[in-house]
Amino acid sequence: MTDYIAPLDDIRFALSTFAGLDEIATLPGYGQATADLAEAVLEEAAKLAAGVLAPLNVIGDRQPSVLENGVVRTPPGFAEAYRQYAEGGWNGLPFAEEIGGQGLPLALSTAVLEMWNSANLSFALCPLLNIGAVELLEAHGSPEQKALYIPKMVSGAWTGTMNLTEPQAGSDLGAIRTRAIREGDCYRITGQKIFITYGEHDFTPNIIHLVLARLPDGPAGSKGLSLFVVPKFLVNPDGSLGERNDLRCVSLEHKLGIHASPTCVMSYGDNGGAIGFLVGQENRGIECMFTMMNSARLNVGLEGVAIAERAYQQARDFARDRVQGRPATGGASILYHPDVRRMLLHMRSLTEAARALAYFAAGTLDRARHHESSAERQRQQRLADLLTPMVKAWCTDAAVEVASLGVQVHGGMGFIEETGAAQHYRDARITPIYEGTNGIQALDLLGRKLLRDEGAAARELLGAMRANLAAIENQSDDLQVMRVHLTEGIAKIEETIAWLLDRAKSDLPQALAGATPFLELFGTVACGWLLARGAASTDDQSRVLTARFFAEQVVPAASALGPAIKGGATVMGFDPDRF
């Protein structure tokens, strides 16, 4: 397999063009994010990613985390890498200054997270889950809870986990059965949780579990869930570790990919009940979860960007070295075969498109949080809400496609595990599933983001896209081609929005059956628009041609999804007993 080198040029371009980092750095509270600081952060992160984390990626694949006598041993080198990472202060990077973080724009921490994810997705999952846990505690924890846990979770001295899923409760959290019984100031937690990423590990002496559970007198369904902080070791008021809590990892899953990341079955309360502390109010746990959902979904979308980048680099390096036949265009390696070049450009364009969308969304969230105008903050938040399911689903679907193309570029060698391409194909496959399956993202886009405001936020974005495209009319042949295909795409989005809004009133299931192709259409056109914006802002012909490739090869097929989006009658008309 080949090395990973952080694509700093592409990242800088995405930060400046799609996130608008220069402008974000002028927003209140982001004054410290100077261009010099940003550059230093990117360069240092690139070193850690390439030098420390990336070489461990294949080791983790071949020597998965193992559970021995209740203790999880992560792959060789991982615990030491985590120590370096935490000591370097990287764990605090995504957090606000008030809680010990670096107070950097989300856009910039997005760029850093991309590098961790590219270098070693399994490793990066630990900090990723920790971000969600900190956000929850910061938003809903008591002052005592914040003081006790957050500083150590920000520094990386401890890690946080999210405990939601149970065997019968995956996408449907309302089916959660884990119980919580009041006992004085705290609660006794009993139940089994599955798919708990880094639920147990050897990185840090303590692990702070956030657990959704049900009170005996809570309402049925998701409105009867409460959120608890359940530390592996109880924490004394002075911050020192106290008693071992009644929870344990009982097994690890044998997974298709991300082998190094321990996916734990966690058992709470085998000996009378784990001690948990209520976060926020009773029966409001599900609302607490929504706090972290946006950033968690954006971060999983970013994983898609990252895996795509890694798979692309792997395939490109192979294609550069591999000699096979005499290419029609002269050069020596298979990179000069037209079909191989097409595959690589396809991989590259999907990767750049995914990065553009993810960074654009990150910049939008930065503005939603820090813009001086409250109207603008609201507008940006509407946009971020609209973009979030697209980033999660579109970028992760793209990652699977890019990783699969990456295998293909290698020919027979791609199927041999030693080569390294297959790991990306296996690892990438989790990203359309977790943090809300992509089907759920599509329903979120359609139900919460489109039907609820009757398409207002979507039309706002489409209007901006139209205005941008009008501005590049006749600037160059390349831009003109992009404009034509994208204008067609926007028209198709508008047309299908009208249809969906209408059909949802008369036959909701039929409208819902179109959610996934609708997200694909919208996400693809949004990506194409961003790439065209990027192309209009640069003289770099490789960037322009990548954007043009996307407009020619990807956008038209998405624009043709109208019949699929409107095909709900066929889908729902099919007799389920005939499957």
Place this chain on the structure above:
Amino acid sequence: MTDYIAPLDDIRFALSTFAGLDEIATLPGYGQATADLAEAVLEEAAKLAAGVLAPLNVIGDRQPSVLENGVVRTPPGFAEAYRQYAEGGWNGLPFAEEIGGQGLPLALSTAVLEMWNSANLSFALCPLLNIGAVELLEAHGSPEQKALYIPKMVSGAWTGTMNLTEPQAGSDLGAIRTRAIREGDCYRITGQKIFITYGEHDFTPNIIHLVLARLPDGPAGSKGLSLFVVPKFLVNPDGSLGERNDLRCVSLEHKLGIHASPTCVMSYGDNGGAIGFLVGQENRGIECMFTMMNSARLNVGLEGVAIAERAYQQARDFARDRVQGRPATGGASILYHPDVRRMLLHMRSLTEAARALAYFAAGTLDRARHHESSAERQRQQRLADLLTPMVKAWCTDAAVEVASLGVQVHGGMGFIEETGAAQHYRDARITPIYEGTNGIQALDLLGRKLLRDEGAAARELLGAMRANLAAIENQSDDLQVMRVHLTEGIAKIEETIAWLLDRAKSDLPQALAGATPFLELFGTVACGWLLARGAASTDDQSRVLTARFFAEQVVPAASALGPAIKGGATVMGFDPDRF
């Protein structure tokens, strides 16, 4: 994981509607293929597939073939299953009566092979490679060679392998270095071959290797290759086994999937040279290979059909059982969620489409071989030649997509190996690669099948498609929808053919860069046409809606590939140093 049950209704429908088995059974030489016999063959094959081969599929995944002291041990149960398979007379099924086979139509043996492949792809690879070896010997071997090897390879007493690939010679066979030196009546073979499927195993006492090698005085490139039969044990004139030949398996590959199939590195001549016997003429080895290429490629396309079917059954059974949330449409399981139903119908429609194309091609080859009219045989052969790369590439791309959707239907459980969906995702990934990568299939379609006759064969098929579609005009709303989308698709094929023929004259690499999307367009519309033909012939509404789903959800995106097909200037304009 779930059981496999042969989809006999779908197979019967495909045989009768797409292959035209009833008509084929009337062709000279196929008289024995009565409807009763065909039905008996299908039902017995279904039993062996479901009862014996399918349960071993997961065992083979978890306990791969291993090499110990030069001996390959296949997974538990495989050798016994092979014995049952051979003793049942199944190995001879695809062969002509003259050589001890059953003389059945290719269409019927295609149906049986589909079942083996669905049940256990790794197992089925052994007979599949044997078919190619028998075809080669039958076409090019001397009478003595035929007498010595073919009966045992037809009965399954011995198996055959194909030894083409070397580390530097994958898609480019001209780079083969394995050497052959004349020595009396035979040759001494020396060299290393890789990716040799079932190059060593414990099924049979002898293995007959067909090896491409280069004579010292042969021309450079692929025109200097000769084909040799190199048995593991030399065979005495009476058919008994003689001396062990100088060849051995030196290692097995660790692969992404098809773990049970031993993928061997074979070393020839470590002790002076393996004894090989020339097949056909010196330096004509590559021409011999073309003999088996059509059927091998069709058979790998069929593997795509088979894996898609297996992945579909797995996902359908999971969706039927899994309860999660309250579906918008009433029912209890996730099958009633519109987006899950869409995914399953997508899987189903791709699977039926792939089967339709593969069986149609098989029927075409039957006619090309057995039709009484020589003009018709030639016409059918032109059609088969045109269809072959489409079957190989389209059906295997579909398999990867279906297997990936299958994982997605399972949600988080899909990523857990225990569930079984992930195996199909891993196994499927080899099919777009071997037997000529799908990129090479696309070049074959464009170069050999389109440019060479200036689109004549393609136009012949398109004319038939147009005539069929005209005949279903206004028959029903469902058929009308199909007709509209497919007519549009045909127009796009015609338009892009004209462009490709023209561009190939002025700038061949630009035309070649469009080969893959062209194959996708042509293959998709051909599949949609077959499904529409099927829908017009039945009252089964589930078949009609599956065809309509395909026309709405898959065909339009393919029809929009025009800009991709014509986008070669963008692809070739991208500076290769900027990847």
